[in-house]
Amino acid sequence: MFRRRTGGLASGTVVAEPVAALELDGVSRAFGEGVRALEDVTLRIPAGRFVAVMGRSGSGKSTLLQCAAGLDRPTSGTVRIGGRDLSGLNEATLTRVRRDRVGFVFQALNLVPSLTVLENAGLPLLLAGQEGPWEDEALRALTAVGLAGRAGDSPARLSGGQQQRVALARALVTEPAVVFADEPTGALDPVTAAEVLALLRAAVDERGRTVVMVTHDPAAAQWADEAVFLHEGRLVGRVERPEAEHVREVLRELGGTAGSGRWNRSGHRNGS
Numbered sequence: 432m433f434r435r436r437t438g439g440l441a442s443g444t445v446v447a448e449p450v451a452a453l454e455l456d457g458v459s460r461a462f463g464e465g466v467r468a469l470e471d472v473t474l475r476i477p478a479g480r481f482v483a484v485m486g487r488s489g490s491g492k493s494t495l496l497q498c499a500a501g502l503d504r505p506t507s508g509t510v511r512i513g514g515r516d517l518s519g520l521n522e523a524t525l526t527r528v529r530r531d532r533v534g535f536v537f538q539a540l541n542l543v544p545s546l547t548v549l550e551n552a553g554l555p556l557l558l559a560g561q562e563g564p565w566e567d568e569a570l571r572a573l574t575a576v577g578l579a580g581r582a583g584d585s586p587a588r589l590s591g592g593q594q595q596r597v598a599l600a601r602a603l604v605t606e607p608a609v610v611f612a613d614e615p616t617g618a619l620d621p622v623t624a625a626e627v628l629a630l631l632r633a634a635v636d637e638r639g640r641t642v643v644m645v646t647h648d649p650a651a652a653q654w655a656d657e658a659v660f661l662h663e664g665r666l667v668g669r670v671e672r673p674e675a676e677h678v679r680e681v682l683r684e685l686g687g688t689a690g691s692g693r694w695n696r697s698g699h700r701n702g703s
């Protein structure tokens with residue numbers, strides 16, 4: 432899908448620019464009078480990209496994810512998913528957009544214990560009242576995460592990492608444009624975390640999905656194409672092909688230099 436954009440070139444020239452998977456334009460979110468959780472965040476994520484959202488505790492990461500995913504409404508600014516502006520949508524339409532275009536993975540697994548692994552993976556299809564063989568699609572999603580053999584089990588019989596893989600299958604079963612993941616590896620040991628991150632990476636590389644993942648963990652950020660950094664609700668830096676040590680350094684600097692603006696938008700130090 433392409434949107435026509437004018438400007439920059441000779442007047443009247445029209446440039447076809449791919450519509451971003453996710454676009455935030457001047458997004459702010461305040462809670463009550465005093466708390467400005469997000470402040471004028473502008474971010475454009477092309478399709479087929481894996482982005483890690485990082486920052487110190489309280490910097491606004493979860494609020495960003497909630498606003499970007501249409502789970503919360505910004506106080507001002509616009510959010511577009513696949514070019515669709517969420518701001519004017521009523522709750523019913525917003526719910527449909529979320530169902531059709533977005534997948535979610537959270538640290539808390541939110542699997543339904545009374546359903547089988549297969550039913551959990553297929554839950555978005557069941558809830559959407561999909562006609563036809565939802566089981567086939569759920570099984571395909573489970574196969575992609577290596578758990579087809581456990582389809583008939585109760586989630587309680589799976590390990591934490593396996594349960595997170597079911598949650599990932601559930602997030603991918605509708606083939607969403609964007610997968611939002613909030614600390615998806617926060618409760619996992621490093622080896623199991625790497626398995627889940629590899630699956631997210633494969634969803635991007637092999638299926639063309641877009642992944643936006645909040646994480647505290649520099650090792651997890653390494654799996655992303657880009658890390659973006661929040662500080663006190665503002666987007667203060669972006670790093671391409673983030674390496675864990677570099678990410679640690681940026682986080683250390685953000686901890687000590689509140690709002691110093693030393694990181695420009697491409698993740699390089701200002702002046703360097």
Ligand SMILES: Nc1ncnc2c1ncn2[C@@H]1O[C@H](COP(=O)(O)OP(=O)(O)OP(=O)(O)O)[C@@H](O)[C@H]1O
Pocket residue numbers: 462466467468486487488489490491492493494495
């Ligand atoms: N529902 C809410 N009501 C009031 N304040 C809120 C609410 N949600 C978030 N905040 C505040 O907004 C700010 C950003 O919170 P947010 O949860 O987005 O940060 P975070 O970077 O995800 O933190 P953490 O890494 O600790 O999860 C914090 O000051 C938080 O207290």
